[in-house]
Amino acid sequence: MSGSLRSDPERARESVIRHQFDQSQSQRQINRRCLLILTTIILVVESIRVDYGSYAPLTPSSPLLTPSRSSSSPITKRAHIETIHVNGGTLTFHSTDHTSYSYAYGPSGVKGLLFNKYALGCALFASLGGLEFGYDQGVIANILVMSDFMARFPLTPFQKGAMTACLELGALAGVLFTGTTADRHSRRRSIVSACIIFLIGSIFQTLSSTLTHLFIGRLLGGIGVGALSMLAPLYISEISPPEIRGSLLSLEQLSIVTGVVVGFWLGYWTRNLDGSQSTGEGMGLSWRIPLGVQIIPGLVLMFGIWVMPPSPRLLVLQGKHKEAKEALAKLRGRKLDEDGEFVPSGPGLEKLEMLEMRVEAVIIHRLILDSPSTSRVPSQNLSSSAISINSNRSSINPNLNTSIISVQPRTEDDLKDRKSTWWKEWQAWKKLVDVRYWPRTRVGVGIMFFQQWSGINALLYYAPTLLTSLGFSSTSSTLLIAGGIGITQLLAVFPAILVIDDERIGRRGLLRFGSIITFSAMLTLGFIVWLFDGLWDTVRSAGWVGVAAIYVFTFAYGMSFGPIGWVLPSEVFPLSMRSRGVALSTASNWANNFLVGLLTPILFSLSPTLTFTLFALSSLLALYWVTMYVPETANVALEEMDGLFGDMGCGVGREDARVRVEVSEKLGLTKLIEDIAKEYGGEEGSALHG
Numbered sequence: 001m002s003g004s005l006r007s008d009p010e011r012a013r014e015s016v017i018r019h020q021f022d023q024s025q026s027q028r029q030i031n032r033r034c035l036l037i038l039t040t041i042i043l044v045v046e047s048i049r050v051d052y053g054s055y056a057p058l059t060p061s062s063p064l065l066t067p068s069r070s071s072s073s074p075i076t077k078r079a080h081i082e083t084i085h086v087n088g089g090t091l092t093f094h095s096t097d098h099t100s101y102s103y104a105y106g107p108s109g110v111k112g113l114l115f116n117k118y119a120l121g122c123a124l125f126a127s128l129g130g131l132e133f134g135y136d137q138g139v140i141a142n143i144l145v146m147s148d149f150m151a152r153f154p155l156t157p158f159q160k161g162a163m164t165a166c167l168e169l170g171a172l173a174g175v176l177f178t179g180t181t182a183d184r185h186s187r188r189r190s191i192v193s194a195c196i197i198f199l200i201g202s203i204f205q206t207l208s209s210t211l212t213h214l215f216i217g218r219l220l221g222g223i224g225v226g227a228l229s230m231l232a233p234l235y236i237s238e239i240s241p242p243e244i245r246g247s248l249l250s251l252e253q254l255s256i257v258t259g260v261v262v263g264f265w266l267g268y269w270t271r272n273l274d275g276s277q278s279t280g281e282g283m284g285l286s287w288r289i290p291l292g293v294q295i296i297p298g299l300v301l302m303f304g305i306w307v308m309p310p311s312p313r314l315l316v317l318q319g320k321h322k323e324a325k326e327a328l329a330k331l332r333g334r335k336l337d338e339d340g341e342f343v344p345s346g347p348g349l350e351k352l353e354m355l356e357m358r359v360e361a362v363i364i365h366r367l368i369l370d371s372p373s374t375s376r377v378p379s380q381n382l383s384s385s386a387i388s389i390n391s392n393r394s395s396i397n398p399n400l401n402t403s404i405i406s407v408q409p410r411t412e413d414d415l416k417d418r419k420s421t422w423w424k425e426w427q428a429w430k431k432l433v434d435v436r437y438w439p440r441t442r443v444g445v446g447i448m449f450f451q452q453w454s455g456i457n458a459l460l461y462y463a464p465t466l467l468t469s470l471g472f473s474s475t476s477s478t479l480l481i482a483g484g485i486g487i488t489q490l491l492a493v494f495p496a497i498l499v500i501d502d503e504r505i506g507r508r509g510l511l512r513f514g515s516i517i518t519f520s521a522m523l524t525l526g527f528i529v530w531l532f533d534g535l536w537d538t539v540r541s542a543g544w545v546g547v548a549a550i551y552v553f554t555f556a557y558g559m560s561f562g563p564i565g566w567v568l569p570s571e572v573f574p575l576s577m578r579s580r581g582v583a584l585s586t587a588s589n590w591a592n593n594f595l596v597g598l599l600t601p602i603l604f605s606l607s608p609t610l611t612f613t614l615f616a617l618s619s620l621l622a623l624y625w626v627t628m629y630v631p632e633t634a635n636v637a638l639e640e641m642d643g644l645f646g647d648m649g650c651g652v653g654r655e656d657a658r659v660r661v662e663v664s665e666k667l668g669l670t671k672l673i674e675d676i677a678k679e680y681g682g683e684e685g686s687a688l689h690g
């Protein structure tokens with residue numbers, strides 16, 4: 001019977017029944033929501049309990065963030081035997097025989113940054129490279145939906161994907177190439193070369209009139225951005241005082257996410273400059289302006305980097321001790337007298353740092369001299385690129401040849417010698433996976449793998465699509481939420497900068513905290529999409545819970561894997577392997593970035609829940625990985641990393657330590673430490689820690 005023929009009482013009964021049905025539906029949805037929230041809470045509590053149950057926290061007030069010793073974990077915390085106050089800084093002994101120690105020129109955290117204004121300025125400036133990297137990522141999402149751009153370049157979905165991929169693949173190539181050349185030139189010269197390539201790429205993009213121009217521009221821009229993404233952390237790690245190295249390296253992340261935010265919002269504001277229905281016949285200002293703006297910081301970095309001091313560590317490795325001392329004095333706010341000695345004279349931390357660099361350089365040179373493949377090379381022919389050639393560490397001769405104690409400046413012959421063949425180059429890279437360096441490579445490559453598979457870029461690149469799966473449809477609101485993700489990342493870096501160098505929390509504490517929260521947030525997202533798919537209009541609040549989960553995820557990521565991905569790789573490798581190690585780690589960032597970008601839309605079309613759960617599982621795995629394989633590097637001098645990694649399962653730590661002790665004695669480092677202990681130790685100067 002048709003509706004119009006029904007009597008009034010019948011219609012009334014029907015509407016009552018419909019109302020009752022709606023009510024029971026909503027009730028069922030509410031029950032499901034309660035169940036969901038309960039399950040999430042249980043999962044979060046469970047994951048915290050499982051992870052921390054076996055740990056005995058050192059500080060009862062912050063059990064969640066306190067990394068400490070576990071019987072099943074190879075990671076141990078260093079004991080603090082004695083702390084001596086030295087001219088406003090500290091020297092802490094971790095062993096009674098004074099062979100294991102750490103030092104700090106001043107406080108860590110914000111106070112430390114203010115105390116080291118010059119180093120802070122240099123690090124901030126160097127991190128301009130990160131700004132370009134983030135900017136390139138942030139700007140493209142808006143450009144690809146601009147009407148003028150689309151009218152001129154009607155890209156197919158494949159071409160759109162290729163535009164994003166071009167930058168990432170270019171960056172991958174840039175990173176690997178720079179890894180092989182960074183030691184041959186100064187860090188600053190490498191940065192300038194990267195800037196030039198980046199600028200050519202930016203000019204191509206800005207003035208593009210054909211698709212080919214655009215692709216060439218993106219590829220060249222990618223090569224420059226990739227190179228800068230490894231050079232800036234490399235340089236920052238080598239100029240930083242140990243107590244604020246984590247904070248200074250986190251500035252790279254601060255710059256990257258600032259770039260993401262500025263790139264995104266600038267594109268958002270200029271998007272209608274050519275008119276919202278442009279036919280592509282105007283000047284194309286809507287997209288040319290945001291693409292052109294990146295030229296400015298590129299130029300500033302290219303010229304300004306010459307005002308920054310060179311890396312003292314690379315200078316020592318090249319035998320340029322005088323220049324290295326000058327650079328170190330500048331960076332630590334010290335003065336040199338006419339004889340080139342630190343003022344005030346007497347034992348001090350800057351002398352200690354200088355000697356540590358020299359010990360490191362001699363050890364590197366010695367390893368080469370003792371290697372069968374290079375044993376005929378006279379000492380003055382040593383070069384920084386040749387330093388990475390030795391792979392036969394069992395040949396270390398304990399009888400130190402005193403002729404190599406001083407590293408000679410490079411000569412013309414060096415330059416010829418440094419033209420390494422492909423074979424030598426391959427051998428050098430291969431060392432990264434041999435037993436000696438594997439524990440460090442695992443940290444560098446692993447942190448970038450987990451950073452990318454946390455799913456951050458799935459959110460950044462595809463937020464509008466992901467938000468549609470949460471029931472949001474208006475383009476503006478999804479774009480705004482997507483832009484908000486960048487701002488959340490930016491805000492999250494600040495708490496990380498504050499605590500990353502505090503040994504009680506440090507890198508490990510942040511990473512473990514971050515992985516638990518990112519795991520829980522991604523799992524919540526997966527659950528919500530699974531439970532409420534198709535019901536978004538009836539249960540609006542579920543969509544907002546999803547948005548909240550996205551923000552919680554982003555904040556936790558932004559405090560942990562975001563910044564620490566740029567911190568760990570450049571501090572764990574020894575100088576001889578640093579540029580290649582950082583390059584491989586950064587390559588892991590770009591390669592996984594590319595894979596996540598490629599696979600997310602495919603996975604998402606299969607099942608959004610599956611996609612979120614996969615990212616959640618990656619964070620869970622990251623928790624295990626951090627617990628088992630990542631040592632705490634806060635406050636450990638770069639030259640002391642050997643001690644930290646020495647015994648991590650590769651069984652080479654002892655011999656390394658023996659060689660180090662021997663070289664330290666010959667160069668006077670051991671004596672200097674004892675002199676400092678004598679001069680500043682004793683009753684009033686030292687503080688004992690159980």
Ligand SMILES: O[C@H]1[C@H](O)[C@@H](O)[C@H](O)[C@@H](O)[C@H]1O
Binds near residue numbers: 451456565589
């Ligand atoms: O650390 C950065 C940052 O979190 C960016 O937002 C992201 O796009 C990059 O891939 C990542 O390496």
